[in-house]
Amino acid sequence: MKRLVSVLVVFTVVLASWVIHVRAQEEVIIINSSLYKKHTMPLVKFNHQAHFDDYGIDCLDCHHIYKNGENVWEDGDETSCEVCHNEPTVKNEKRLPLPQQKLNLKLAFHNNCIGCHRKYNHENNTQAAPITCQGCHTIKEGNNQ
Numbered sequence: 001m002k003r004l005v006s007v008l009v010v011f012t013v014v015l016a017s018w019v020i021h022v023r024a025q026e027e028v029i030i031i032n033s034s035l036y037k038k039h040t041m042p043l044v045k046f047n048h049q050a051h052f053d054d055y056g057i058d059c060l061d062c063h064h065i066y067k068n069g070e071n072v073w074e075d076g077d078e079t080s081c082e083v084c085h086n087e088p089t090v091k092n093e094k095r096l097p098l099p100q101q102k103l104n105l106k107l108a109f110h111n112n113c114i115g116c117h118r119k120y121n122h123e124n125n126t127q128a129a130p131i132t133c134q135g136c137h138t139i140k141e142g143n144n145q
């Protein structure tokens, strides 16, 4: 009986750590916006959880809903960037008129991700946060190009 109990305990611990492991895996997002019928670049693997748990970045540094110029986003609100940033141009997007640029999806991602990475690397005298194309666009499989 004692033996059966300890076998059950070990089994439960193994199962629980496996479940936690699988859940942690899901915190990595392969960003694949449906606004792009064809991707021209490999997809981007984004370690979502590491950004807030390990790098200490606030949800509001990436997620927003602006009301009277204030970011009122709360957990449970919209997280999909393309719901609002639905301007799909991926070439010469910086030549779009300003109001369209603000809603351009590629610029929304690049300004948010690369903007912070540049600043972080500069302030910490490091190159730990990727700023090259190949540093982010790494996933060739599943790319619907």
Ligand code: HEC
Pocket: 027, 029, 031, 032, 033, 046, 048, 051, 052, 057, 058, 059, 060, 061, 062, 063, 075, 079, 080, 081, 082
């Ligand atoms: C460094 C930027 C960044 C930070 C910090 C961040 N997120 Fe996200 N989050 C994203 C991006 C990018 C997506 C994917 C958006 C897309 O595909 O359009 C996302 C997706 C999500 C999703 C939907 C996918 C999923 O995992 O269920 C939720 C919910 C979410 N974030 C909540 C949060 C919360 C809560 C925090 C703070 C604890 C947070 N995020 C911090 C950038 C970030």
Ligand code: HEC
Pocket: 062, 063, 064, 065, 066, 078, 079, 080, 081, 082, 083, 084, 085, 101, 102, 103, 107, 108, 109, 111, 112
């Ligand atoms: C609920 C709608 C909404 C969602 C969802 C949203 N945005 Fe925005 N975002 C806006 C609006 C509106 C502005 C323009 C604010 C202004 O006029 O300055 C903006 C501005 C920005 C800007 C600054 C303007 C620029 O082009 O540099 C960035 C960067 C940005 N968003 C990135 C993102 C990212 C990344 C996501 C997803 C994680 C996201 N946004 C989700 C509505 C949204």
Ligand code: HEC
Pocket: 044, 045, 046, 047, 050, 051, 055, 057, 061, 062, 109, 112, 113, 114, 116, 117, 120, 128, 129, 130, 135, 136
């Ligand atoms: C507000 C700051 C900030 C924003 C916004 C941000 N990052 Fe980061 N990112 C960091 C920091 C800090 C590191 C870690 C540097 C280190 O390891 O010390 C990092 C590291 C990374 C790495 C390499 C390590 C890893 O976790 O895989 C990738 C890839 C990455 N970011 C992708 C993205 C993408 C894609 C976005 C936009 C959706 C994004 N980041 C938005 C701050 C940011």
Ligand code: HEC
Pocket: 031, 032, 033, 036, 038, 039, 040, 041, 042, 043, 044, 090, 106, 109, 110, 113, 114, 117, 130, 131, 132, 133, 134, 135, 136, 137
């Ligand atoms: C910090 C991370 C990061 C870096 C560095 C980066 N990108 Fe991106 N890029 C993204 C994210 C995230 C998306 C949104 C991907 C999606 O929605 O599928 C994106 C989208 C794009 C798109 C539109 C989608 C597509 O596949 O056609 C193009 C084009 C693009 N990037 C080109 C580049 C080029 C060229 C460079 C180098 C000069 C670069 N990116 C550097 C994160 C990055």
